[in-house]
Amino acid sequence: MSNRILVVDDDATMARAIHSFLKDDYEVYMVTSGRNALQFLEKKTPELVLLDIKMPDMDGFETMTEMRKRPEMEDVPVIFLTGDEDSETEEHGLAVGASDFIRKPVVPNVLKLRVRHMLELYTLRNDLQHEVELQTAEIIEQQEKLRQMTYQITEALTGAIDAKDTYTSGHSFRVATYAREIAGRFGYSTADQEIVFITGMLHDVGKIGVPNAIINKPGKLTDEEYEVMKSHPAIGAQILEKITTIPHIATGAHWHHERYDGRGYPDGLSGKDIPEIARIIGVADAYDAMSSKRSYRDPLPQTVVRSEIEKGSGTQFDPVFAGIMLKMIDGDTEYKMREF
């Protein structure tokens, strides 16, 4: 298909001459004023415009400015037809977005060559743009797939923990959800909130390494059993350290049982020495432990849960994240933020 060219010149003889030079290779349309050019654009979009500058009523600059307001004309090349050698005219033309200039009287071969080069450039640029758009779409699709894969693998791993720990089904998902909410309210970006969520999902993954008899023991654990249970953060960290593509993923598992006052485990870290993500998960974990049903007890009343979090602020929990949790509890007037 040949390219469409619009010639705008009030001098009909000139327009006809240009038409005759180009008509064998292109689909050429002629109009004799800026207004007619704009009318033409209502029906058709050219791939190139040859635009006379000096025209009565609406000159080339004005016509050009109006043409560019149409989205489909934003990138269409426009070659100005100039009568004089005035460099100011050329400057003005470039400022309004002209691609090139051709001096009148027009030399047929110069015209043909300039037109051909301009159209080649235009086509090349469009092809490139199209290619970039295609590739960008593909990259976005790949990224989405990767994100889904991460979630699915996380869910599968979480499923493995939940299958083992019959008392706390759904615990990891709820902790992850609360932790993400705390992070969001604290000001984390959406991407960082996602990392908090995944880290939360996997915080108890180390329980895979704790014997079933201990995890599912109905009564109180003996001191030795409790010591074995307390190994789950370190086991979890060991498992997750192999995943290097998600930053800090092992952090939540490793330090979610640390306490702000330094009396937690496994390392007895305190205050800001406990990584932030672990401090967030610590509060979320405690909230879920109290607000969810266990086989041996119903969820604790919301007032009890609230006062326990408040009491733990600054001792067990980072006061900032405990404060955010308290606000979440206060906003949850019907105690619905649990066991979802």
Ligand SMILES: [Fe+2]
């Ligand atoms: Fe834990």
